[in-house]
Amino acid sequence: MVPLIKVEKRNDVPMALYFFTPFIAIILTILGGGIIFYILGFNPIEALKFYFITPISNLYGLSELLLKATPLCLIAIGLSFCFKSNNWNIGAEGQLTFGAIVGGGVALLFYNQEGFYILPLVIFAGAIGGMIFALIPAILKTYFNTNEILVSLMLVYVSKLLLDYLVVGPWSNPEGFNFPETRQFSDSSRMPLLFEGLRIHAGIFLALAAVMLSWFILYKTYLGFQIKVSGLSLKTAKYAGFKGKTMILVVFMISGACAGLAGVGEITGPIGQLHRMISPDYGFTAIIVAFLGRLNPFGIIFASLVVALTYLGAETAQIFLQIPKYTGQVFQGMILFFLLASDYLLFFKVKILNLKKNELRH
Amino acid sequence: MSLDISFIGILIGSIMASSVPLILAASGELITERSGVLNLGVEGMMIIGAISGFALMVITDNLFIAIVGSMLSGVIISLIFGFLTQSLLTNHVATGLALTIFGIGLSAMLGKNFVGIPGKEFPILFSSLRESIPFFGPILFGHSIVLYFAFALPFLTNYFLKKTKLGLVVRAVGDSPVSASNQGINVILVRYCCILYGGAMCGLAGAYLSLIYTPQWIENMTAGRGWIALALVVFATWSPIKVLIGALIFGGITILQLHMQAIGFRIPVQFLSALPYLMTIIVLVVISRDSRKIKLNTPTSLGRIFYKEK
Secondary structure, eight states, X not given: OEEEEEEEEOSSOOHHHHHHHHHHHHHHHHHHHHHHHHHTTSOHHXXXXXXXXXXXXXXXXXXXXXXXXXXXXXXXXXXXXXXXXXXXXXXXXXXXXXXXXXHHHHHHHTTTOOOTTHHHHHHHHHHHHHHHHHHHHHHHHHHHOOOHHHHHHXXXXXXXXXXXXXXXXXXXXXXSTTOSBOOOOOGGGSOOBSSTTOOOBTHHHHHHHHHHHHHHHHHHSHHHHHHHHXXXXXHHHHHTTOOHHHHHHHHHHHHHHHHHHHHHHHIIIIIOXXXXXXXXXXXXXXXXXHHHTTTOHHHXXXXXXXXXXXXXXXXXXXXXXXXXXXXXXXXXXXXXXXXXXXXXXXXXXXXXXXXXXXXXXO | OOOOHHHHHHHHHHHHHHHXXXXXXXXXXXXXXXXXXXXXXXHHHHHHHHHHHHHHHHHHOOHHHHXXXXXXXXXXXXXXXXXXXXXXXXXXXXXXXXXXXXXXXXXXHHGGGGTTOOOOOOOOSSHHHHHHSTTHHHHHSSOOXXXXXXXXXXXXXXXXXXXXXXXXXXXXXXXXXXXXXHTXXXXXXXXXXXXXXXXXXXXXXXXXXXXXXXXXXXTTTTTTHHXXXXXXXXXXXXXXXXXXXXXXXXXHXXXXXXXXXXXXXXXXXXXXXXXXXXXXXXXXXXXXXXXHHHHHHSOTTTTOOXXXXX
């Protein structure tokens, strides 16, 4: 008997496996995390418990989980439009920042006023800000053939520097003793809280609305059809006469608007002003969320909760075990590694054969 | 501050020093990209190189081991990328991003006990000549060996790609993997080697930061230089010599912005800091507008997955 591993290319991807492999990736990540904790000298079971169970074992923790999942979900929904159509927008962090700048600017205009119309204005401004910022790589890609990966990425740094300039310079709080931050927004510019004493706010409804809307657009409209076909084959899309350029602009605008909304949700929600650190790289982490959720609106909800837990777990582990909070990024990186690796099973069938020697010869 | 001739000499010397990590990382990535592989993990590999170099220096007290170790750690971490993209055929962009996120997290974890430890002085060469010759002294002498290596590297890379058989193989694999494969070249093996070489150079670039440029370990100390290096490769239209020129321009902006601050120049420092990023975008637009120009230089199969039916 000779055991033999045979790899065959599959003709089509089994859908059940397509949605099952993310779970394999999550399990492997937890195992990998346990091994890393063990190497660092921690009891792996205890460390993993502090990481994945302690943070969500009370109401406050659950609220924090939803609070962190909200921007991740919003951005990932937007990115799914880009990624589905083969547009590599990886500058969502910049679009988030620019959206927060524009939305925050409007909020600062009304810093000493109250009124029901202020919050909608701020939110709208944030979405427009993100949209405009995303249009830069989109326009350069469509009209100048420029690589959108690099442009959208470079703009992340530009937007962060712009925010830095504004909060230390012209927008800094005149009564703020030169701290790099703006005035506090007025109550009318703040997202209403859902429960007394918890930080979870109405921004979660924006994320849920984005999920429903994106599902509708992707699966029920002509635009969604165009996006999917362009993602599968650009040649087919051209042959079908789809207007490629318009579609690129539209997917970037959707993606930017979602990132802008996420930014404005952060500053009008938990933060309440502009300062340097408005996002712990949500824009980059959302790329992982989009992949883990298989670019599917409902998959993304699930994925955003999982990835939000890595943020939360990292904070808890830092408090209880003094593990640096950057472990969150280690977990996030591992999830994506394992997910991409397990995709191999989607495209190839791995068979372990037991053949008799004489069969091998044939 | 007087702008006399010796000051300009010192200024040029410091611009050269600040461009070293960019030259090293971009030259490494250039070879990787020439073989048709787009590795967005430069930032992650650099930061891993930075912490491993510094940690090894503290543990072994030997700078040679630290430098070699940083390159090895770059190789090891790029092996993850190589295995995923070449053996498991994963998407280059996503895998590279995962590598950067993973690398930044892992480096902070490994570096936890090394924060605040002072670095060691790295030996510099020809320090007496630096003082005795005006203007040219600070430019040509008194640098670390890594700087001299970095400035030779683009020329060596150019020679390798244009004049050697192996260089031709790398270019063939990047431009037309199918025909290269038909010629009997093991495309996957060549790409593996180029990825690992890129990892080694990025590791060295990181070690330059933590051992020589600012000898200490700070979390996230590469501060986006990996992304600049990536942009630099495109900026240079995949030509090694232009990488050198681009790195000096980018390094120059960094240094000038520090001095302009000191002089009390009116432009806000954030705008000067944003210049390298904006310049990269402008250059990208200029070279990409002409589709012939970009086709002439871009490795044709860049970022595409190569799979050979067995």
